[in-house]
Amino acid sequence: MAEAGREPPRFAIRARHIFDGTAMLPANRTTVVVAMGRISAIETSGTKVDGLMPVHDLGEATLLPGLIDAHSHLVFDASDAAAANVQSASDQDLADAMSRRARAMLDHVITTVRDLGDRGFLSLTLRAETATRPAAGPRIVAAGPPITTTGGHCWFLGCEADDAETVTAAVDDHALRGVDVIKVMATGGRMTPTTAPHESQYSLGVLRAAAERAHFHGLPTAAHAHGRQGIHDALAAGFDTLEHASFMTATGMEPDPEIIEAAAVSGTIVSVTLGLLPGVHANPFMESLMPRILAHVKNMADRGVRITLGPDSGINAAKPPTVLPYAVEQFAAAGVGAAAALEAATATAAAACGLDGRAGRIAPGWDADLLAVTGNPLADITAIHQVAAVYRAGVRVV
Template sequence: MLAVRARALFDGVGPGLVDRPTVLIENGRIAAVRPGGVPVVGAEILDLGAATLLPGFIDTHTHLAFDASDDVIGRLTAADDATLLDRIRAAARASLAAGVTTVRDLGDRAYLTLRLRAETARDPAAGPHVIASGPPLTTTRGHCWFLGGRAEGVDGVRPAVRERAERGADVVKVMVTGGDLTPGSDPYSVQYGRDELRAIVDEAHRHGLPTAAHAHAVTGIREAVATGFDTVEHCFFLTEDGVDFDRRVIEEMTRRGVIASLTLGALPGGPPPPAHIARRIPSLVTGLATLREAGVTMALGSDSGIFPVKAHGSYPYGMTAMTDFGFTPLQALRTATSTAALACGLGGRKGRIAAGYDADLVAVGGDPVADVAAVLDVVAVIRGGVRVK
């Protein structure tokens, strides 16, 4: 048994910090959480001193196959599978070092992240627990077509979903709209009709798989919610010339329990956002407050890999960005832990420090409830009961 001690603990859901906790770990699970420095007999002691313990971070939206270079598409398409898998492994290790103990990978090539999933299940030090979608469903020359997930028409999308189920994917990712990363793709236009989207959701749910909809724009969010998707990725309600947080759509998200998987945050020091993005920020702050007030469940993803400022390992900057968008530090911490676990379908085993949960922990310097920037100072990571940093 391992006994982990620290100055304080945030359990993933509570209203504040627990002082001087001891977390008992056995066989990869949390056996108990004891307060106030209670003596422990017969256990190995790991004393992390003045650190604060948190549940391991959960990244609800990443692309381990993308290398965060200036030519993501070119480098991916030029790489053979062996080279690409090595890059995926490196990205996973970088994420783990930043305290991310679970990732939901929403778009790879040739189902390579499923191979990584098996590797990290055997060896927790190799990377985070992986939730994998395989290649995202998209249209001919649609967003991220180069990942190999083209499927069109009701008669095309149903077998594509079945293929993912047969391959062992954990979630079905769909490019409901286009995206900025793909030349010639329009992020404001819906790529699939309602019949196709309903068929995707129906087939996925028939196989016990959740569905994730790529949609920055309100046009795509509206269609994803209407057709029954479980999570909406990005979910910024963009229009071609601004932002439109449609209250009817938001009310429907709340009613149906649709989770918004927000992709906030970036490394500091990069170029400023383009003018068309910068001018939307005040409206985004107001709109995200509308989501909160309406009771929409929000989780945090990174979209790591797509640009240099979205490098793998940058996930903690998403939590600091959330406070810039009007969230409190506690709200930001929950979106990265307990509610992120819900978005990944793991609410009963991850995202909390409590008896029976997976022993995925991250220790940070300082008090992240007082200043969420403390999450940038990761001093220890435990994955599946094994200290990996």
């Protein structure tokens, strides 16, 4: 494993194929030039690069952008008691555990993570650490504690607010502390037994006040929304991403075609909660709904909704921090195909995280956050697990 600063200021990476975040480049042998942590050039003619430049020749590998987890919770320990454990842990214990989980994500091809709910703004400290030491973990896009109602979903993370005045005050406080995104719990969730996923926690007016205040500060917004009304209101309020958008009811799920069409027309990104560790059974109810969830996700994609992958990693034993590659595999298997699944976890995920132009693509000027796998994931999506190399900000970490 290389430490930050150990790579030469300028070097090249050569691989058989390159998926640039949207498509496979039409070349049989491609070289990417990295300078000072960013991609400076792409050579597809097969000619040799400057002989004075070190070359990492990865042979038959496929080079891709590093994967981006658009919805994670580094504060949760991926156990069936994750909610209870985060309440009993000290800040120092949580910070240490978050650091270990971040490093594990980097080892498993995740070079950026949007943390959509911590305790005590601990993700901001971790963000600073990984920004200065690329080998320490992925780039962190930090929300801080999610804004929720008193006793609402994930209330124990520490930011309860009930009306437009207190919600906008919470947004102001988050902005002052330096978060990258504002997360609001528009509906309840299964992780908090006192709330119901299908029931709204905020009115349209309060959600609109939150979104407008966040945008006033130049911050994007993410709405946790399971129920139909909550999804509708978050979309109408102008939230930038809809998290889950599962259309849960008291007994199952009922997707609404009109809301799906509105999401497609608006260009709002929907972060879908796929990704389960094979062989781990943590939520029988959600497992029973999985065929319908996959059909719903495929339908949204077919109707033009911009989809990214937000596994909600950390919330239970089936969702460790490293689960994202399984979400990519699951999305491809739902019928969208390998290219669309990879784009969802790279280029579209970067847009969801406010990193368009920085991450999620292999292109000149983009950060050199890169993944190499030994096979061709467009031919066989399971190749995403066959890791040959990982680069974070131009530093080889795997």
